Amino acid sequence: MKVKKEEKKIRGSLERSSKIKKRKDKNHIQKVDLKSSKPTFSKLQVLNSLKNEKSENGEKLKRENDKKMFGKSYQKSKFNSEEKTNWPQFKKEKKILKIKRKEGKYKDLSTLIKEVKVIYEKLKCRNTPNKDELSEKLFDLLLKANCMQKFVLAHDTSRIIQCLFRYAPQKIRNIICSELLPITVSMMQSRYAHFCITTMLKYASEDAISQLIESLYGSVIKLCSHNIAGKIMDTIYFEKASKNQKICLRQEFYSDLLVKMKDLNVQKLNDAYNIVQNSKEFILENVKNKLTHLVNKNAMDNSLVHEILLEYIEECREGKSKENCDEFIKICIPVIPHLVTTKNGAKSAIYIFWYSPTKERRAILKILKDHLLKICTHEHGHQLILAIVNGLDDTKAVKKLIIDPLMESFHEILTNQYGRKVLHWLISPADKEIFHPNFINFLDNGLIYSKKDKKMRRNEIFEQIEQLILEKIKENPRICISNSSIGLLVSAFLKEISGDKSREIFQLISMEISSPTWKVENCVEELAIEDTGMHHVLKKILKQDITRKEKGEATLAEELLKNLSDNTIGLWIAKNRGCFVLILLFEALDKEKQEYFKKNFKLHTNTLEKSPHTGAKILLQKIKS
Known part of the structure; x- marks a missing residue:
């Protein structure tokens, strides 16, 4: 009945407005009967006008409620654009509103929060004495x-518990852990x-950390897929979890039965079939999903997930699950x-690179191009670059997408130990x-998935990189x-090159x-000739000579014989390793150059006779012979 009355009122008002103003739009909703002069209106138009009226009434009610709650602090100037706003007054009102909202949210705890914050401000300072009493x-x-539990999840009070856990004695820490264990997943x-959670992992006892890890059982996949929790799960699995706890965390990926019922005999994915x-196909499908x-x-940057992924790829390459594996590799x-x-x-x-077809291999190279420098200089990432260089048949793509970007940096x-391994390969x-x-041997296993001959591929790659490295050495x-370590790389490079190219480098190095x-x-303080590593490098190059x-x-x-001065000879003869380098230098020369060597070193025979080193005695024999 009420709705019908409201509809009659609105129809009356619409009729009046239609008599005063005629609409110019042709696409209006108004319908006119030919028999009667009174205009009629559609249901849609009536419902829209009802909605507008309700929204206006709702805004009026909100304004009245705000006036009752906040009294004079509420100003009409907020909604009236004609009046100028007093910004300092407006900010004060906003602060008052914020305080009143907080008091409404924490009605019972507002006084406690104030007391606690005063203690927290003292406790967090470095120079505060008697921190045990305050905590x-x-x-x-x-x-x-x-x-x-309420304080931990709030944005302003979570810091208080974090600070308390840091400075409190071990007994209090254990009690806090037991209080927060029921809500660790939500934390x-x-x-x-x-x-x-990170402070608990840092400062808690071993028993408390093990209880914390056990409280996560049943929701491992949920936490691994979370943006924040995934990083903490990585540190828990990699640093804090014991051997048995790692097994229990992995089991949740294998089967839903193992989520509730933990079995320490199931250590790997293939143990879950027993x-x-x-049930092999069913378990592999479950792991894949x-x-x-x-x-x-996008939650794959996790050591736990990486281990499960490796187990899955190694297991699913046989039988019916091979097709599912190929689909998963594309993803x-x-x-x-x-x-x-x-x-x-x-x-x-x-493995993903090896099992991918040629088109997708090129896609992998394009994806890696933006992250190439980081991957090449990473402890584990450089191995992927070595596998690509060793197994990809398209050597032009290797030059364009790997070698050229590497030469830019x-x-x-060259100064990174893992980057040098890439250059060495x-x-x-x-x-x-x-x-x-x-x-x-592991990298050679991937050659099954390539067609080109191994020697041909490696020769093509060296031809592409040879001139680029020569230019960098000349610079x-x-x-x-x-x-x-860099010297070993250079000695390997000198072994491969020949002709005039090697002469130029020898002149610069000498x-x-x-x-x-x-x-x-x-x-x-120490001369380079006395360094053990550098001595080994020089011996290696002179033996190649x-x-x-x-x-x-x-x-x-x-080249060394041409450039050696009396001053450097005197420094080298005084050292045992220097004498051995000179012996190798003498052996690497032809007969004519050996005679020239003897003439130059006759001046230093007195110092060699007085020297107690074995290297000096051998060198003296070489000169006198």
């Missing part, structure tokens, strides 16, 4: 009010409370930069002095012999070595 006082207030996901017969959920959530391609942060993740990324890669692949034989020859001020990085001499190519020994 006990603060803890008693929170424990009596039974508000610890991990909270924007503010997750900081309290629980139920003929959980991993795809994490990929879609994982955009996430490869997040996988190379751990050992298991880098290995799984290598050559100095950073490009120069002399599968060098057993640098790479472990097991790792070389800065001093860096090539700045330390032993100028640096023969100077009396030549010293190794981070060792100002013997084979070069037989081929009739340029050698480092010849």
